[in-house]
Amino acid sequence: MAAALQTLGGGIGITLHWIAFTPTIEQQATEEQKKKWLKLAQDVAIVGAYAQTEMGHGTFVRGLETTATYDPSTQEFVINSPTLTSTKWWPGGLGKTANHATVMAQLYTRGKCYGPHNFMVQIRSLENHQPCPGVTLGDIGPKMESNGNDNGFARFDHVRIPRENMLMKFARVEADGTYVQPPSSKLAYSNMVYLRGTFVMSAAQALASATTIAVRYSCVRRQSEMKPGEPEPQILEYQTQQYKLFPQLAAAYAFWFASWFMTQQHGSITGSMEKGDMSGLAELHALSAGLKSYTTAVTARGIDVCRMACGGHGYSHASGLPALFGGAAALCTAEGENTVMMLQTARYLVKCFAQSQAGKRLTGTVAYLSAVQPSPVAGNRNMSDLGTLVAAFQHRAARMVRHAAMQMQGEMQKGKAREDAWNSCSVLLIKAAEAHVHSFVVRNFAETVQTVEVDESVRAVLTSLCQLYSLYGITEHAGDFLKDGYLTGRDIDAASSHLSAMLARVRPDAVALVDAFDLHDKILRSVLGRYDGRVYEHLYEWAKKSPLNKSEVHESYYKYLQPFLKSNRAKL
Numbered sequence: 001m002a003a004a005l006q007t008l009g010g011g012i013g014i015t016l017h018w019i020a021f022t023p024t025i026e027q028q029a030t031e032e033q034k035k036k037w038l039k040l041a042q043d044v045a046i047v048g049a050y051a052q053t054e055m056g057h058g059t060f061v062r063g064l065e066t067t068a069t070y071d072p073s074t075q076e077f078v079i080n081s082p083t084l085t086s087t088k089w090w091p092g093g094l095g096k097t098a099n100h101a102t103v104m105a106q107l108y109t110r111g112k113c114y115g116p117h118n119f120m121v122q123i124r125s126l127e128n129h130q131p132c133p134g135v136t137l138g139d140i141g142p143k144m145e146s147n148g149n150d151n152g153f154a155r156f157d158h159v160r161i162p163r164e165n166m167l168m169k170f171a172r173v174e175a176d177g178t179y180v181q182p183p184s185s186k187l188a189y190s191n192m193v194y195l196r197g198t199f200v201m202s203a204a205q206a207l208a209s210a211t212t213i214a215v216r217y218s219c220v221r222r223q224s225e226m227k228p229g230e231p232e233p234q235i236l237e238y239q240t241q242q243y244k245l246f247p248q249l250a251a252a253y254a255f256w257f258a259s260w261f262m263t264q265q266h267g268s269i270t271g272s273m274e275k276g277d278m279s280g281l282a283e284l285h286a287l288s289a290g291l292k293s294y295t296t297a298v299t300a301r302g303i304d305v306c307r308m309a310c311g312g313h314g315y316s317h318a319s320g321l322p323a324l325f326g327g328a329a330a331l332c333t334a335e336g337e338n339t340v341m342m343l344q345t346a347r348y349l350v351k352c353f354a355q356s357q358a359g360k361r362l363t364g365t366v367a368y369l370s371a372v373q374p375s376p377v378a379g380n381r382n383m384s385d386l387g388t389l390v391a392a393f394q395h396r397a398a399r400m401v402r403h404a405a406m407q408m409q410g411e412m413q414k415g416k417a418r419e420d421a422w423n424s425c426s427v428l429l430i431k432a433a434e435a436h437v438h439s440f441v442v443r444n445f446a447e448t449v450q451t452v453e454v455d456e457s458v459r460a461v462l463t464s465l466c467q468l469y470s471l472y473g474i475t476e477h478a479g480d481f482l483k484d485g486y487l488t489g490r491d492i493d494a495a496s497s498h499l500s501a502m503l504a505r506v507r508p509d510a511v512a513l514v515d516a517f518d519l520h521d522k523i524l525r526s527v528l529g530r531y532d533g534r535v536y537e538h539l540y541e542w543a544k545k546s547p548l549n550k551s552e553v554h555e556s557y558y559k560y561l562q563p564f565l566k567s568n569r570a571k572l
């Protein structure tokens with residue numbers, strides 16, 4: 001049942017119950033509270049939404065307006081939407097599906113505000129699914145995609161909940177209204193860190209889906225003449241088609257491996273946090289924010305490249321690519337808008353750079369910032385060597401982080417306030433953070449292909465894919481590598497020719513590489529990407545099922561076209 005609900009469309013949105021509501025209980029509830037709600041959620045005996053974003057605030061969580069005011073006389077919290085812009089807006093499943101929600105609200109007790117905290121609120125009757133007293137609910141209307149999901153709105157008119165409905169694993173309010181501080185105020189945000197980490201795998205899966213569709217279709221589709229008089233070739237024989245698709249295919253593998261690292265990091269750091277060691281939280285936040293931002297942005301662009309590579313049929317919903325693009329586009333905004341998330345990573349990098357300048361030895365994903373020499377040693381580099389490629393990406397990132405941080409320091413030395421200096425350098429900061437995440441993805445890709453337990457013939461293919469991904473990144477951002485002479489023009493030319501060689505080397509394994517994602521036709525939902533390659537027959541069958549084909553002459557003819565034609569003919 002639960003699995004069926006997960007896939008149900010048509011106004012039933014249960015995705016967020018699984019990926020946000022239930023994990024919030026797991027991560028933010030006390031053991032007592034878990035006994036009360038966790039099994040109900042896991043068995044779908046209740047259905048929940050994660051209600052944080054409001055009409056007026058999504059990014060700036062500290063600016064949320066919904067209030068939760070503690071009333072010691074009744075030991076209850078009063079949940080209220082004081083303004084129109086405080087209306088909860090966007091949460092998946094909130095409109096029509098969920099009967100509970102974890103509501104992020106500004107906590108007030110004894111007249112003082114302690115910032116955003118999570119509260120469990122029942123929003124619909126378990127008997128007849130009507131909204132609970134004081135709760136107004138609805139759907140926010142059609143969206144770019146995912147219209148099967150009821151992203152909704154909610155307003156609370158002084159709704160009373162028991163004190164025990166505040167999720168109190170980290171912070172709590174005692175019966176008399178005393179607020180007890182959490183080890184870190186950011187622990188209330190921990191489920192967002194978790195969800196951003198899962199978006200890296202969503203991005204990998206989305207890009208894997210799109211490249212599966214486009215590569216398979218590019219082997220079915222024959223078009224034009226490569227040589228006069230010869231049969232039309234598979235469009236995957238064109239180097240331009242390979243240049244469009246293979247870097248996306250390589251990125252899908254790169255992001256898949258990055259999501260493995262993200263999952264492992266999340267588990268290990270949250271494990272330490274359970275024992276009171278918060279030292280890894282900052283790195284976890286910076287990594288999850290940066291990887292989420294980078295992988296979802298590259299994925300959305302990459303899916304559209306795959307769509308265009310399939311010509312007209314790519315633009316049809318029969319291909320499955322428009323829906324994938326719409327979904328991936330959502331990932332760029334949801335769970336932390338990409339720009340804002342990359343700025344969070346930049347904030348961490350600037351902090352680490354300052355520590356490195358003060359002599360601290362950096363560790364983890366920023367260790368390279370301490371190690372990289374500012375003065376490049378130019379020379380004929382072996383641009384097919386993975387170590388050389390990784391070092392180039394790390395040098396580029398270190399240079400850009402240093403440049404952005406020094407620019408900011410310069411602005412402050414001219415008398416600008418730190419916040420103004422930050423804002424006036426934020427484009428540089430974003431580019432530096434992107435370079436940092438890019439270098440992490442390349443390094444992780446290289447380390448994974450060198451260590452993953454596979455047959456040596458498979459390792460050889462994955463190594464080619466990693467070289468292709470890295471060489472594509474260098475040629476696409478050549479200026480960054482040339483800027484301080486770390487790479488020369490000859491190196492860039494060598495990178496380009498190696499990239500061409502990699503396209504040809506990956507070609508024979510392209511179909512096997514997408515088949516390896518093992519995405520069933522039922523998941524791909526694409527006529528173009530069918531495993532059996534029978535595209536044309538199924539394209540025709542798919543079109544015949546179009547609602548417009550239910551009648552030979554559509555009713556619109558009699559309503560509009562016929563009178564219009566008649567009146568035009570009468571004027572002749």
Ligand SMILES: CCCCC/C=C\C/C=C\C/C=C\C/C=C\C/C=C\CC/C=C/C(=O)SCCNC(=O)CCNC(=O)[C@H](O)C(C)(C)COP(=O)(O)OP(=O)(O)OC[C@H]1O[C@@H](n2cnc3c(N)ncnc32)[C@H](O)[C@@H]1OP(=O)(O)O
Pocket residue numbers: 015016020050052053058059060061062092146186189190192193202203205206209281282285324326327328330331333334335336337340344347348351519523
């Ligand atoms: C199998 C085949 C499948 C194929 C298909 C696959 C996929 C298909 C494609 C797509 C999927 C389909 C459809 C897509 C549809 C929908 C997507 C699905 C679900 C959507 C779910 C979305 C849910 C949500 O959006 S929930 C709401 C999310 N909201 C946010 O993320 C808000 C973002 N804002 C914030 O997090 C914060 O406001 C801020 C920006 C971080 C700022 O916080 P603030 O308190 O103001 O802090 P600062 O002043 O900036 O910094 C202070 C200090 O705190 C540190 N900090 C900040 N945050 C954290 C944190 N989380 N953890 C730790 N530390 C933190 C910060 O670094 C700083 O530290 P310092 O002082 O030391 O520097």
Ligand SMILES: Cc1cc2nc3c(=O)[nH]c(=O)nc-3n(C[C@H](O)[C@H](O)[C@H](O)COP(=O)(O)OP(=O)(O)OC[C@H]3O[C@@H](n4cnc5c(N)ncnc54)[C@H](O)[C@@H]3O)c2cc1C
Pocket residue numbers: 016020050051052053056057058059060089090091092146151330333334335336337338339340343
């Ligand atoms: C499909 C989908 C599903 C969602 N599901 C949920 C859900 O289940 N639960 C939930 O609570 N929310 C959900 N959301 C809401 C989502 O979390 C927010 O849309 C997101 O956090 C962005 O906030 P915002 O919409 O207020 O955009 P804003 O923050 O207003 O962003 C608008 C622009 O302002 C820029 N900007 C904002 N702040 C800064 C800054 N400090 N520096 C530089 N630029 C800045 C942004 O970069 C962006 O370009 C969902 C959204 C979508 C699209």
